Amino acid sequence: MHVLVVEDQPKMQDLLRQGLQEAGFAVDSADDGPAALDRALGGAYDAVVLDVMLPGVDGFEVLRRLREEAVWTPVLMLTARDGVPDRVRGLDAGADDYLVKPFALSELISRVRAVIRRRSAPPAALRCGPLELDPTARTVAVAGTRVELSPREFAVLWLLLQRQGAVVTRADILDQVWNAAPDVGSNVVEVYVRYLRDKIDRRFGVELIHTVRGAGYRLAPPP
Template sequence: MRVLVVEDEVRTAAVLRRGLVEEGYAVDVAGDGIDAVWRATETAYDAVVLDLMLPGIDGFEVCRRLRAGHRWAPVLMLTARVYVDDRIRGLDAGADDYLPKPFSFGELTARLRALVRRGAAHRPVVLRVGAVELDPAGHRAWRDGAPVDLTAKEFALLHLLLCHPDEVLTRTYITEHVWDDAFDATSNIVDQYVRYLRRKIDRVGDPSLIETVRGVGYRLCVPLERAAADCGADVRGADVRRADVRGHRTPPAGNDGR
């Protein structure tokens, strides 16, 4: 496993490098934020150990730039700051874990192993499908760059759909992830909120971004050109993914999916 250690304090960087090498990692060291962004952009690291206080640009900005550049290596953020707000900022900037200084080296390596097991999955800070964007941390949404005012449940529904682009989500699956156990599963509240959401994110004269799959549920459509770019294939790759159904259960007789 190859790890990037970003630490401006030379002695601390040397200790981290020596310890990680002894654990079997290949380790590179960056002493400032600009170098860290360059290295993590040019090299496919399995994880990044990132100090928060750096010369040039700080760890928050390093993490934001990596995620904006579609670099998804797990980031373990280190800092001597003890404020909860700093931890929140770090995680919302795209970090995967947070370890305050001083720390046990054994805990650091255990956290690194856990992060590496998860892999470098695609997990942008701001979710984006076509012309729709959503910032979960800031609780903001946009269509074609214009802000969209959403209620809490509309926001949660759009968040769920954006997390599963081009997948069919059954009403049961949506209910289980947006509403709680007190929800009446026999009601049509999912359909109602899909209609509310369509009114706010669709454009008059254009097909709805949220497609009804008769007898099953709903799917957030991915523009074919985006699907081809993301998977490195032609547009037929999007058609293959359209067969995916999340939480599918056989619908009751007479349910036409409307």
């Protein structure tokens, strides 16, 4: 089995590499976000051990981009932060498991084996009424008619579909889709939701994307 270890601290990277190799894994490594993306997009790995705090591009963004490119390799995220919001953010981004530092090497190896064992097929299409989104083929259709979306529009719609029926805040969309980039204006979420409504709700005469005043947006099927 072939594992990619992404860790910017040399001592920790060496420890993980040695432990996984002794457990029978072939191991490649990367020490920053761009290198991790390059390796994970170009190589066939059975699992990725991904640290959150990385130079260049952090682990959350690495994971988001991998899933955006339909790379479904199991990912075990590592972090020094044990707050619930960080764990939720990682799992929402597509992580298969989450391990907080410090940890026992034996536990990490056990968890890597576990995420590989339960590796699933690419996620099934998501549906809401006549709307269907296929994350593997990266296609969207309403009542069988194809809808062309930009990558950002697709990402916003995917997030709303994943949390169908629940309120998704503007801050959460900004964080998940734009990674809270400092150069992104505060109204960008409203702009992209309007784009989606033009292409889906208004074009097909349906009402799927609902504004929850003072809170955010909710995707729900027609009554």
